[in-house]
Amino acid sequence: MTQVVKFGVIGCGLMGREFASTAARWLHLTDTKARPEIVAVCDLNPALTDWFDANVPTVSQVTDDYKALLANPEVEAVYCAVPHNLHAQMYPDILAAGKHLFGEKPFGIDAEANATIQPAISAHPELLVRCSSEMPFYPGAQKVINLARSGELGAIIEVEAAFLHSSDMNPNKAINWKRMVDVNGAYGCMGDLGMHVLHVPLRLGWRPSSVSAALVNRFHTRPDGKGNTVPCGTWDNATITGHVDDADGGFPLVLKTWRIAPGHSNTWSLRVLGTRKSAYFSTQNPRQWQWMDYDGGAQVWQVEDLGFQTLFPAITGAIFEFGFPDALQQMWAAFLDELAGGDAHGFHCVTPQEAADHHAVLSAALKAGTQRTVEPVTYTGL
Numbered sequence: 001m002t003q004v005v006k007f008g009v010i011g012c013g014l015m016g017r018e019f020a021s022t023a024a025r026w027l028h029l030t031d032t033k034a035r036p037e038i039v040a041v042c043d044l045n046p047a048l049t050d051w052f053d054a055n056v057p058t059v060s061q062v063t064d065d066y067k068a069l070l071a072n073p074e075v076e077a078v079y080c081a082v083p084h085n086l087h088a089q090m091y092p093d094i095l096a097a098g099k100h101l102f103g104e105k106p107f108g109i110d111a112e113a114n115a116t117i118q119p120a121i122s123a124h125p126e127l128l129v130r131c132s133s134e135m136p137f138y139p140g141a142q143k144v145i146n147l148a149r150s151g152e153l154g155a156i157i158e159v160e161a162a163f164l165h166s167s168d169m170n171p172n173k174a175i176n177w178k179r180m181v182d183v184n185g186a187y188g189c190m191g192d193l194g195m196h197v198l199h200v201p202l203r204l205g206w207r208p209s210s211v212s213a214a215l216v217n218r219f220h221t222r223p224d225g226k227g228n229t230v231p232c233g234t235w236d237n238a239t240i241t242g243h244v245d246d247a248d249g250g251f252p253l254v255l256k257t258w259r260i261a262p263g264h265s266n267t268w269s270l271r272v273l274g275t276r277k278s279a280y281f282s283t284q285n286p287r288q289w290q291w292m293d294y295d296g297g298a299q300v301w302q303v304e305d306l307g308f309q310t311l312f313p314a315i316t317g318a319i320f321e322f323g324f325p326d327a328l329q330q331m332w333a334a335f336l337d338e339l340a341g342g343d344a345h346g347f348h349c350v351t352p353q354e355a356a357d358h359h360a361v362l363s364a365a366l367k368a369g370t371q372r373t374v375e376p377v378t379y380t381g382l
């Protein structure tokens with residue numbers, strides 16, 4: 001029988017509501033050990049909690065006080081999707097209340113905040129803690145990952161992981177918390193998108209030992225939505241080049257986190273170039289992945305239409321397209337599977353150690369980018 005896990009949601013904005021949609025259509029998945037049921041919600045904005053109240057019939061607690069939600073004995077697990085400056089305060093409180101935690105990235109506004117979360121995780125080994133990052137659950141991304149894991153790439157020449165979107169293209173877009181250094185963090189676009197580009201490299205053991213970074217702040221002011229112009233100090237784009245050491249002498253790991261990417265709405269891509277095999281996937285072509293075999297002869301990229309061939313099986317026919325809400329549902333399926341004692345079908349969500357490692361890379365990149373230096377990356381074991 002499918003286990004029911006009762007969830008509280010703290011932060012009912014963009015991502016909180018995506019989770020509600022994911023949970024509501026859990027019947028989409030055909031073979032899961034557990035399913036989420038949202039019983040409690042918390043947000044400061046009553047319009048958002050009203051939305052949950054109206055659309056999620058299982059909700060029995062609505063509050064603007066997250067500690068009241070944590071005191072609810074019915075809540076077994078919490079999805080926390082709040083601005084970055086609140087992670088370090090709320091994540092330890094969630095664990096202290098004895099709830100499993102699915103936290104949003106960047107899992108602390110900076111490395112220091114992340115470090116304050118880690119002791120609470122160590123103090124509760126009985127609780128499952130994972131961080132959000134859904135893009136690697138695209139079937140095409142899984143193909144690239146599996147090829148890399150197979151050991152058939154040969155010596156790696158270069159890896160590029162990119163998240164390119166155009167949310168900051170319009171200079172007249174009003175500022176929001178994601179463009180404010182005190183709420184989003186000094187990382188800027190790297191804090192927003194860094195976990196998305198580092199999840200797969202860190203999972204595959206491609207940890208850069210040093211980084212340089214080109215940081216761009218194109219628009220230094222923005223309208224505040226009330227008729228004024230205010231400073232906007234967050235980085236818009238970052239291109240990080242890391243050096244990954246390996247037995248073949250190492251290779252560059254290029255990470256692009258761009259919020260001003262002409263022509264892109266929300267493109268996540270992964271390209272792995274090896275001496276024997278190469279592979280590429282981009283969400284611009286969500287159904288396809290590409291790969292190239294090289295044995296000394298012709299260099300021919302091959303393209304395969306994959307469709308809906310997912311880690312967790314679903315009712316959708318294998319020929320149809322996979323999209324963003326599907327990636328989110330696959331990610332949640334991985335978390336629920338682990339909660340029920342499974343192995344997430346071989347690809348679990350981001351771990352606390354990976355979150356800490358991603359902070360190590362981003363901190364070094366921020367220093368390298370602002371000082372125009374090459375910086376070593378200092379990883380810390382948990």
Ligand SMILES: NC(=O)c1ccc[n+]([C@@H]2O[C@H](COP(=O)([O-])OP(=O)(O)OC[C@H]3O[C@@H](n4cnc5c(N)ncnc54)[C@H](O)[C@@H]3O)[C@@H](O)[C@H]2O)c1
Binds near residue numbers: 064082106132134
């Ligand atoms: N995985 C992804 O693809 C993805 C995409 C976007 C955002 N995120 C992450 O999700 C988190 C939230 O981002 P979002 O886009 O949903 O933001 P959002 O602004 O849409 O939602 C955040 C919500 O938190 C609420 N909030 C603020 N302070 C609160 C408090 N003290 N108690 C309760 N609620 C409070 C706000 O009222 C708001 O509704 C961030 O960490 C962000 O980086 C992840």
